[in-house]
Amino acid sequence: MSLAHDSRITVRPAALAQRPARIWPEINHPAAWIVAVILLIMPLIANGFFLIEIFASTLILGTMALSLMFLAGYGGMVSLMQLTIAGFSAYMVAVFGVSGNANISLGWPWWLAVPMALALATAFGTLGGALAVRTEGIYTIMITLAIGAAFYYFTNQNWAIFNGHTGINTVATPHFWGVNWRADIPFYYIVLAVAALCYFAVEYLSRAPFGLALQGVRDNPRRMAALGFNVNAHRVAAYAFASFIAALAGVLQVWNYRQISPGSVSVGACIDVLIIAVVGGITRPIGPFIGALIFVLLRTFALDFLVRIGLDGNRFRLLIGLGFLAIVFWSSDGVIGLWQRWRQHRGADRSGGGRRHG
Amino acid sequence: MSRFVERHPAWALISIIAIAVGLWLVFAIWPPGLEEAIGRKRVFLNAVFNGITLGGLYFLVASGFTLIFGLMRNVNLAHGSLYLFGGYVGYAISTATGSWVLGFIVAFILTAMVGVLLQLIVFRRMEGQDLRQTMVTIGLSIVFADLMLWACGGDFYQIQTPNWLIGPMELPLVTAIKSSGEPVYLRYPMVRLVIFAASVVIGVAMWLVLNRTRVGMIVRAGVDDRDILAATGVRIQLVFVAVFAFGAGLAGIAGVVGGTFQSLSPGEDIRFLLASLVVVIVGGMGSIPGAALGALIIGLAEQLGSVYIPTYAIVVTFLIMVLVLAIRPQGLLARR
Numbered sequence: 001m002s003l004a005h006d007s008r009i010t011v012r013p014a015a016l017a018q019r020p021a022r023i024w025p026e027i028n029h030p031a032a033w034i035v036a037v038i039l040l041i042m043p044l045i046a047n048g049f050f051l052i053e054i055f056a057s058t059l060i061l062g063t064m065a066l067s068l069m070f071l072a073g074y075g076g077m078v079s080l081m082q083l084t085i086a087g088f089s090a091y092m093v094a095v096f097g098v099s100g101n102a103n104i105s106l107g108w109p110w111w112l113a114v115p116m117a118l119a120l121a122t123a124f125g126t127l128g129g130a131l132a133v134r135t136e137g138i139y140t141i142m143i144t145l146a147i148g149a150a151f152y153y154f155t156n157q158n159w160a161i162f163n164g165h166t167g168i169n170t171v172a173t174p175h176f177w178g179v180n181w182r183a184d185i186p187f188y189y190i191v192l193a194v195a196a197l198c199y200f201a202v203e204y205l206s207r208a209p210f211g212l213a214l215q216g217v218r219d220n221p222r223r224m225a226a227l228g229f230n231v232n233a234h235r236v237a238a239y240a241f242a243s244f245i246a247a248l249a250g251v252l253q254v255w256n257y258r259q260i261s262p263g264s265v266s267v268g269a270c271i272d273v274l275i276i277a278v279v280g281g282i283t284r285p286i287g288p289f290i291g292a293l294i295f296v297l298l299r300t301f302a303l304d305f306l307v308r309i310g311l312d313g314n315r316f317r318l319l320i321g322l323g324f325l326a327i328v329f330w331s332s333d334g335v336i337g338l339w340q341r342w343r344q345h346r347g348a349d350r351s352g353g354g355r356r357h358g
Numbered sequence: 359m360s361r362f363v364e365r366h367p368a369w370a371l372i373s374i375i376a377i378a379v380g381l382w383l384v385f386a387i388w389p390p391g392l393e394e395a396i397g398r399k400r401v402f403l404n405a406v407f408n409g410i411t412l413g414g415l416y417f418l419v420a421s422g423f424t425l426i427f428g429l430m431r432n433v434n435l436a437h438g439s440l441y442l443f444g445g446y447v448g449y450a451i452s453t454a455t456g457s458w459v460l461g462f463i464v465a466f467i468l469t470a471m472v473g474v475l476l477q478l479i480v481f482r483r484m485e486g487q488d489l490r491q492t493m494v495t496i497g498l499s500i501v502f503a504d505l506m507l508w509a510c511g512g513d514f515y516q517i518q519t520p521n522w523l524i525g526p527m528e529l530p531l532v533t534a535i536k537s538s539g540e541p542v543y544l545r546y547p548m549v550r551l552v553i554f555a556a557s558v559v560i561g562v563a564m565w566l567v568l569n570r571t572r573v574g575m576i577v578r579a580g581v582d583d584r585d586i587l588a589a590t591g592v593r594i595q596l597v598f599v600a601v602f603a604f605g606a607g608l609a610g611i612a613g614v615v616g617g618t619f620q621s622l623s624p625g626e627d628i629r630f631l632l633a634s635l636v637v638v639i640v641g642g643m644g645s646i647p648g649a650a651l652g653a654l655i656i657g658l659a660e661q662l663g664s665v666y667i668p669t670y671a672i673v674v675t676f677l678i679m680v681l682v683l684a685i686r687p688q689g690l691l692a693r694r
């Protein structure tokens with residue numbers, strides 16, 4: 001035990017030392033600019049189906065997975081309830097806002113319902129986090145999984161607020177300044193703006209004092225406690241921040257599908273968010289979006305693909321599961337890790353030990 | 359026990375009163391006012407018995423889970439898949455041969471073999487890497503779930519109860535007094551009682567083996583400090599494989615029991631994985647008595663909850679978990 005601690009202490013400073021050298025590496029990198037421009041002019045090159053079903057879905061799922069990445073990558077806490085928080089926020093939008101179910105929905109305008117949903121979902125996630133930080137490592141996963149499952153079964157059984165297993169349909173979407181914000185192109189830009197905001201917020205926070213302290217807590221909680229940091233307060237604050245991101249994604253989700261039902265907060269879906277984050281890579285904020293893109297592409301096209309190569313089209317989850325297994329077995333850092341290793345490998349071949357950047 | 363009373367007199371008093379009230383509710387003939395307030399005694403007794411027998415089933419699943427975790431620190435989130443696999447095997451065997459008992463034996467052996475494979479192929483390569491184990495077993499549970507869906511389809515299966523266990527059994531518990539003054543006794547499905555008795559026997563046997571035999575001593579020593587145990591010359595990998603096989607086999611048996619009590623369908627794997635998670639969180643990780651206590655509490659809470667407050671039954675289970683975490687984060691009967 002003590003051996004493991006010593007090695008960690010000696011390894012970490014070296015890793016941290018090279019951090020300050022890159023303040024905003026993704027922005028300085030030309031590839032990042034290309035991706036940003038492509039994302040901005042997307043409505044010109046993609047039709048409605050690709051714009052919403054592929055790219056907006058990717059960005060929404062990616063934002064949910066981003067909240068998990070923030071907790072897991074910087075806080076060392078793998079939470080499986082991020083989708084539950086998003087689902088709770090989505091339910092709250094449907095309950096407080098306008099929907100087809102007049103018995104339940106209170107009919108508030110969206111600019112009141114959305115902040116209310118965000119506040120409640122953040123509070124819900126923070127409470128869950130306060131519970132989860134009482135335990136560590138594997139227990140956190142189990143407890144957050146249990147919270148997610150409890151919420152799923154509760155929405156299934158409760159008819160007064162959550163309308164049982166039918167859920168709430170025809171949720172109204174915002175419509176102001178003469179623009180229908182759920183129309184394909186405006187909605188894509190809303191989703192892109194929120195996702196970008198969350199992405200840069202996480203990037204920024206990871207370098208801000210709070211983020212650095214959080215990473216310190218992740219690496220050695222006892223040392224941080226000895227230095228005078230309140231370890232649990234940092235962890236709960238991380239949950240609060242991640243919950244807010246997840247809640248934002250939940251609002252977008254319910255606007256996207258215009259309905260919410262227990263099926264969208266099921267345990268399987270909670271685990272999908274973990275899969276997305278892990279497949280993409282949970283050490284950097286871009287990972288979840290890459291994972292989400294892979295997941296959405298697989299989900300959309302796996303059926304056709306499997307049928308074309310002569311297999312049963314319903315084996316989509318098998319494909320996802322096997323891909324996930326392969327990633328977990330061979331790369332602890334997801335697709336990003338594979339990419340970096342490949343780059344490093346190639347760089348080493350060419351210049352004999354070239355250093356990776358970014 | 360006496361130490362607990364000395365240290366927490368208030369909690370001890372509360373639990374003694376709760377147990378006394380519970381016993382009175384079970385054995386006494388209810389006064390008329392009570393029946394009006396909370397319903398018929400037969401309903402209450404049925405809920406209690408359903409809860410206890412469901413607790414027996416939860417114990418079977420959770421004890422394997424907690425044993426594997428306690429000894430090897432292996433987080434097997436594919437445990438629910440083993441449960442469902444055992445159930446399907448039990449269904450296939452018992453419908454093919456007509457022998458219910460044979461279904462148990464084959465399910466135990468086959469799931470134990472799957473457990474051995476898991477231990478050899480997956481867990482041995484990732485000793486001490488909790489997070490990776492979790493991820494890999496989540497991936498495996500997805501793959502298993504889809505393979506089982508492929509093989510068995512999305513239908514509900516129910517394992518046929520054997521003839522000699524079909525039918526109700528009259529228990530010496532009075533549910534009501536007829537107007538003629540004749541007592542009415544509780545009738546309860548025999549198969550559930552027999553299976554509950556069997557799970558108690560298994561639990562006691564496990565406790566005896568763990569606490570009274572040399573093998574149990576090795577396992578307990580491994581739970582406490584496996585490095586030192588390995589250094590004393592015990593072939594610890596062999597012990598790991600054996601315990602993993604046994605824990606997986608228990609999950610398989612539980613699958614057959616679950617298929618007889620309830621039904622088997624896709625999604626049950628996750629349900630039972632979660633049940634065993636909650637049970638071991640409440641009872642304490644790695645503790646067999648903890649699993650028994652947790653299973654009893656959760657089973658009773660679920661059944662009583664679904665009778666008296668149907669909308670919030672799940673929330674009650676969850677609240678119990680929250681309460682336990684708030685008071686004793688390590689679980690009720692965990693040592694650390």
